[in-house]
Amino acid sequence: MKQSGNHSSAETTMDTNKLPHRIQVVFRHADRVKPPVTLAEKVKTTAPSHLAAAFDELEKLIGLQDAKKMMYEIHALIRINKEREKHNLKLEKQVYHMVFKGNPGTGKTTVARLFGKIFKEMGILSKGHMIEVERADLVGEFIGHTAQKTRELIKKALGGILFIDEAYSLARGGEKDFGKEAIDCLTKALEDHGNEFICILAGYNDEMESFLELNPGLPSRFPIQLQFDDYTVDELMKIADLMAHGKEYQLSPGAREKLRNHLVRLRNDLFMMNFSNARYVRNAIEKAIRLQAVRLLSIGDLSREELITLQADDFVWPQS
Ligand SMILES: Nc1ncnc2c1ncn2[C@@H]1O[C@H](COP(=O)(O)OP(=O)(O)OP(=O)(O)O)[C@@H](O)[C@H]1O
Ligand SMILES: [Mg+2]
Secondary structure: OOOOOOOOEEEEEOOOOOOOOOOEEEEEOHHHOOOOOOHHHHHHHHOOHHHHHHHHHHHHOOOOHHHHHHHHHHHHHHHHHHHHHHOOOOOOOOOOOEEEEEOOOOOHHHHHHHHHHHHHHHOOOOOOOEEEEOHHHHOOOOOOHHHHHHHHHHHHHOOOEEEEOOHHHHHOOOOOOHHHHHHHHHHHHHHHHOOOOEEEEEEOHHHHHHHHHHOOOOHHHOOEEEEEOOOOHHHHHHHHHHHHHHOOOEEOHHHHHHHHHHHHHHHHOOOOOOOOHHHHHHHHHHHHHHHHHHHHOOOOOOOHHHHHEEOHHHOOOOOO
């Protein structure tokens, strides 16, 4: 007998070698059988290993709580649907087309690519790849060209994700513009093949809002809307550590302080309109890696510590 849960459990076993003809009772303490606490743990205990690994990748990204929560909800729904199926109950079918709103470098493309992987492991998409397009890929130069281009890209995206970056630029030219034809073609494809691929419209907040308002047919076809907030300085520092670690580098305490002060300055700079969040940090780390290499070039016999450590002097910005 095996029990798990919140209560102490007793296990009854027969150990014929040690105590013949006796029943041994082993008490297990509740704290050894810890129930999952976080949503992420709940997912991991209910997901097959490939899916759990894909969720792990999502979990490792800093912040992005809404995106993570939404994926866990979908996982739960699919699991429970399987149980309902066993009881011949109606299955809840959902539409997974999405809108991602957020400033540059807030993780939209990264998350979309990972969602493809997760949806594949969940069995919702057959391939899970991502086709990333923008206006120029969809809109043609003569009548009929746009429909042809759009249809071809949708065909390529079948089984995966069609990610349309700066989607609002499709509505840029007004009624006569071929962009409108691309939107119409996409809307039709969502009706015809809506279950065979997932379409994600991405772009900056305000532009996305007015794009959806101007195209009343769209919001109901894209029921999932995710907001990607700007990262806080703490989150950006965690992202810096994660990126450096991934490349087998580390930041010295001095480098960390210098980068943090710089990010605080940028965050408080009212004229800094297009701060590119995690991409800014990625560029800063990559530049520091180059400057570290130059610094180390003239030193013979480098230690492992020297090779992996980025110092404050390796972080240089035009204004500093
Ligand atoms: N939460 C995060 N944790 C770790 N790395 C991140 C995170 N968010 C973004 N990054 C990294 O920052 C970089 C920029 O992210 P990404 O390209 O996904 O942003 P984006 O929102 O698509 O930007 P844009 O709107 O400019 O296309 C990538 O290298 C990505 O790996
Ligand atoms: Mg992007």
